[in-house]
Amino acid sequence: MHVKPIFKSAFFLKSVFVLSIFMLLYISSISYKHTKSLNESSDLLVHSYKIQFQLEHVLSMLKDAEAGHRGYIITRNDVFLKPYKSVQDKIYNSYIRLKALTLQDQQQQANLDILLQLIYQRIDLISMSLKGISDRAITEKQLAENLLAGNNVMDRIRIQINKMEDLENSNFKDHQRKYEREVVFSPVSILIFAVFSLLVFILSFIKINNDLQFFKKSNKELLITNESIKQAEIIGEFFTTQQNMSNRELIYSHNLYRLLSCEIHSFVPNLDNYLTFVHPDDRHIVVKEASDAALLGRIDRNFYRIIRKDGELRYFMSLGKFISDHKSKMYIGIVKDITDQHLNNVALEERNHELEQSIKELESFNRVASHDLQEPLRKIQTFISRISEDDKVSLSDKGEEYISKIASSAHKMRILIDDLLLFSRTNKAEKIFEKTDLNLLLGNANQELAPDIEEKNGIIQSSQLPVMNVIAFQIQQLFVNLIGNALKYSKPGVSPLIIIDCEKLAGKNLPVFITDKRKEYYRISISDNGIGFEQEYSEKIFILFNRLHQKFDYAGTGIGLSICKKIAENHNGYIIAEGQSGIGATFSVFLPK
Amino acid sequence: MPKEPIRILLADDDEDDRLFFKEAFDEIKLNTSVSLVNDGVELMNYLTMDGNQLPHILFLDLNMPRKTGIDCLLEIKQLAHLKDIAIVIYSTSASDIDIEETFVQGANVYIKKPSEFSSLKKILEQVITINWQYQTSGLDRDNYMLSL
Numbered sequence A: 001m002h003v004k005p006i007f008k009s010a011f012f013l014k015s016v017f018v019l020s021i022f023m024l025l026y027i028s029s030i031s032y033k034h035t036k037s038l039n040e041s042s043d044l045l046v047h048s049y050k051i052q053f054q055l056e057h058v059l060s061m062l063k064d065a066e067a068g069h070r071g072y073i074i075t076r077n078d079v080f081l082k083p084y085k086s087v088q089d090k091i092y093n094s095y096i097r098l099k100a101l102t103l104q105d106q107q108q109q110a111n112l113d114i115l116l117q118l119i120y121q122r123i124d125l126i127s128m129s130l131k132g133i134s135d136r137a138i139t140e141k142q143l144a145e146n147l148l149a150g151n152n153v154m155d156r157i158r159i160q161i162n163k164m165e166d167l168e169n170s171n172f173k174d175h176q177r178k179y180e181r182e183v184v185f186s187p188v189s190i191l192i193f194a195v196f197s198l199l200v201f202i203l204s205f206i207k208i209n210n211d212l213q214f215f216k217k218s219n220k221e222l223l224i225t226n227e228s229i230k231q232a233e234i235i236g237e238f239f240t241t242q243q244n245m246s247n248r249e250l251i252y253s254h255n256l257y258r259l260l261s262c263e264i265h266s267f268v269p270n271l272d273n274y275l276t277f278v279h280p281d282d283r284h285i286v287v288k289e290a291s292d293a294a295l296l297g298r299i300d301r302n303f304y305r306i307i308r309k310d311g312e313l314r315y316f317m318s319l320g321k322f323i324s325d326h327k328s329k330m331y332i333g334i335v336k337d338i339t340d341q342h343l344n345n346v347a348l349e350e351r352n353h354e355l356e357q358s359i360k361e362l363e364s365f366n367r368v369a370s371h372d373l374q375e376p377l378r379k380i381q382t383f384i385s386r387i388s389e390d391d392k393v394s395l396s397d398k399g400e401e402y403i404s405k406i407a408s409s410a411h412k413m414r415i416l417i418d419d420l421l422l423f424s425r426t427n428k429a430e431k432i433f434e435k436t437d438l439n440l441l442l443g444n445a446n447q448e449l450a451p452d453i454e455e456k457n458g459i460i461q462s463s464q465l466p467v468m469n470v471i472a473f474q475i476q477q478l479f480v481n482l483i484g485n486a487l488k489y490s491k492p493g494v495s496p497l498i499i500i501d502c503e504k505l506a507g508k509n510l511p512v513f514i515t516d517k518r519k520e521y522y523r524i525s526i527s528d529n530g531i532g533f534e535q536e537y538s539e540k541i542f543i544l545f546n547r548l549h550q551k552f553d554y555a556g557t558g559i560g561l562s563i564c565k566k567i568a569e570n571h572n573g574y575i576i577a578e579g580q581s582g583i584g585a586t587f588s589v590f591l592p593k
Numbered sequence B: 001m002p003k004e005p006i007r008i009l010l011a012d013d014d015e016d017d018r019l020f021f022k023e024a025f026d027e028i029k030l031n032t033s034v035s036l037v038n039d040g041v042e043l044m045n046y047l048t049m050d051g052n053q054l055p056h057i058l059f060l061d062l063n064m065p066r067k068t069g070i071d072c073l074l075e076i077k078q079l080a081h082l083k084d085i086a087i088v089i090y091s092t093s094a095s096d097i098d099i100e101e102t103f104v105q106g107a108n109v110y111i112k113k114p115s116e117f118s119s120l121k122k123i124l125e126q127v128i129t130i131n132w133q134y135q136t137s138g139l140d141r142d143n144y145m146l147s148l
Helices: A003-075 A078-101 A106-135 A140-183 A186-236 A255-259 A271-275 A280-296 A339-390 A397-428 A438-456 A472-488 A560-570 B015-027 B040-048 B069-078 B096-104 B117-128 B132-138
Strands: A238-244 A250-252 A302-307 A313-324 A329-337 A434-437 A459-462 A467-470 A497-506 A520-527 A574-580 A584-592 B006-011 B032-037 B057-060 B086-091 B109-112
Touching: A003 A078, A003 A106, A003 A140, A003 A186, A078 A106, A106 A140, A186 A238, A186 A255, A238 A255, A255 A329, A271 A280, A280 A302, A280 A313, A313 A339, A339 A397, A339 B015, A339 B117, A397 A472, A397 A560, A434 A438, A434 A472, A438 A459, A438 A467, A438 A472, A467 A472, A472 A497, A472 A520, A472 A560, A472 A584, A560 A574, A560 A584, B006 B015, B006 B040, B015 B032, B015 B117, B032 B040, B040 B069, B057 B069, B069 B086, B069 B096, B086 B096, B096 B109, B109 B117
Parallel strands: A459 A497, B006 B032, B006 B057, B057 B086, B086 B109
Antiparallel strands: A238 A250, A238 A329, A302 A313, A313 A329, A434 A467, A497 A520, A520 A584, A574 A584
């Protein structure tokens, strides 16, 4: 499971979102500030225009009054005095407005007060001249002086108004400069941030989309895995348990219901409910298993019986393991229905028991057949030997012949019984392997056969044999049997020549019937120049009681080669025979090194 | 004065074997007196009855009804006045288990009943003429099984 990339992706996305949020906040605050500054500028502009407008208005009213004054002086018509009469109130109104507009500006307020004084001076001059005219107490010269003084005051008023307008303009320009200084980077940086944010969002979208695809794929895989586990549980007849060791929460898989032959979700899957299905005698096993896992953190393989809902008795086996990550420890267990296996085992055990029984019977039969038969046979032989010694003289020729035939038959029977005993001993004797020099065993065998070798004028040629891990007495018996065989089946009138050879074989040099080519084998061959046999009988001669030759031609029980085969098998080896009728036979024994 | 005969006792349930045994000693030219008992129970009665002279050599068949040769061997070796009698196991079988067990229990010689009367005579003669001093003290596993 690719858990890590997902965690990484989540972290990446979280960072991107935090970053984006900060950028958006930044962009918003900048924009807000801009808008605010812009509003301030326009407010300031409007404010400044309002002031200028009021100042111009004051000036124009004053001019109207002055013009009316002049008109009156020329015409002495009262109509011209109309603007003058209302000018004082109007100008005061404007002053109040200007005073309010320049409330924040000390300098402008001072200027305004100076302006008001000048206006009052001008109005006073007008009213002085008007009074002089109406009283007829003013001279032409005095009037001219009054007008000149009025003109001077008017100039000063204009200058004052210009000054105030200039101040207002410069204030606005200052503000404008300050604003421009502040916002000079902002549009570019906003654009950059906006583009960057856009990029981040696009990247995030791609990433989220990829993750989504990945999650879809993972989800699909998970679904498939879940389904295959479910099917595996059904096929394998097991269910799984999960227990979180920190909160003890125990989860059973759904196959639990199937194995208990219950409807799915027909009971709450917990330990207590599960226990009701466990065989009463086995409940302690399941309880102990749960407590061992929880308290000791130990898991053993347990076997217990279950009584299914349909009443059938089943055998369950449970096992599990602990898995842990850095956060928690978990017990994962499987519980398997092993009824079939168990019943097979029981059947197998029964079969085994029967086999053991029959082997025992065979052994006792063998004991009776060989051992207990010896007793009466020995008596027969002893009695015959008594007769032949004491009463030979009084017997007829025929009687003597019969006696000798009885003796010969009894002798054959003895050999047969001895061979049978030997065969069963080869079968079941303790197999003690010892490092033994095979040359020594061959020597012992030759010594044992010495009378026969001498009788037949046999020649034995042997090459150097290895030292091997063998059951010594059995290998010696093998030599005795094979050499004895070669002597026994020699051609009449020909001295038997028996050649014993040895070679080491491995790999592809091994004969086909040895399937394990990794081992090294010694091939020990015993060849003779005897009567041989037809190759078609090469397998048959190793079978118990199988004899190729007429009973009377050659003495033998048909057990010797079976014993050889048994001995080879006891050493995890093989024996084969190759023969040519009238030429000789070769017996090869393959023993693993 | 003639030397005291070697007292020999055979415990064997088989009538024929007792006959061969007796006849063999009759033919062996040695100064022996042979007594016969029919099984293990009779043997133990004979050995524990007052007045009976104890044998020098006891030949013991293994396979006997009522009380086997091994049982007798165990009992004899338990009794202080009997444990020094030389014991020859005289059995039809020569299985490794029997040989091992009787040797461990303190028998001195093991012979397998031969199937030729001449062989029987030979091996019995060999047993009688054994240097018993050597055979009883040595407890030599290799020489325990006596063969011709």
